[in-house]
Amino acid sequence: MATHVDRLVTRTAADEFLTRPMTELMARALQAAELVRHSTAEVVDAFFATRLAGSIGAWGCTFGTFGAGVQQDAARRIVERARVAHH
Numbered sequence: 001m002a003t004h005v006d007r008l009v010t011r012t013a014a015d016e017f018l019t020r021p022m023t024e025l026m027a028r029a030l031q032a033a034e035l036v037r038h039s040t041a042e043v044v045d046a047f048f049a050t051r052l053a054g055s056i057g058a059w060g061c062t063f064g065t066f067g068a069g070v071q072q073d074a075a076r077r078i079v080e081r082a083r084v085a086h087h
Contacts (some may be wrong), residue, residue, distance in 0.1 A: 028052065043078055046070045 008025060012018040026050055035044045050070030066075045 040081075042074055043081075046074060046078055 008018060012022045032044075032047060032052070035047050046066065046076045047071075050066055068077075
């Protein structure tokens, strides 16, 4: 990811149009770092499988979506963990 960020920063300096993709990539990198520090391995694995470019089954940045890279049981546990009110 660092190589991709470096390349995007260099290209952004020459082309202002690339500012938004660079900002989005930096935000995902920060999200990933915080998840690695503060979340479970299952959540981190799901984030990497669905949010990072080049991942099989990656769906991008849409909040609340899981790609094909996340097993249904894992998705269910992650959603249950994130719920505010547990039944």
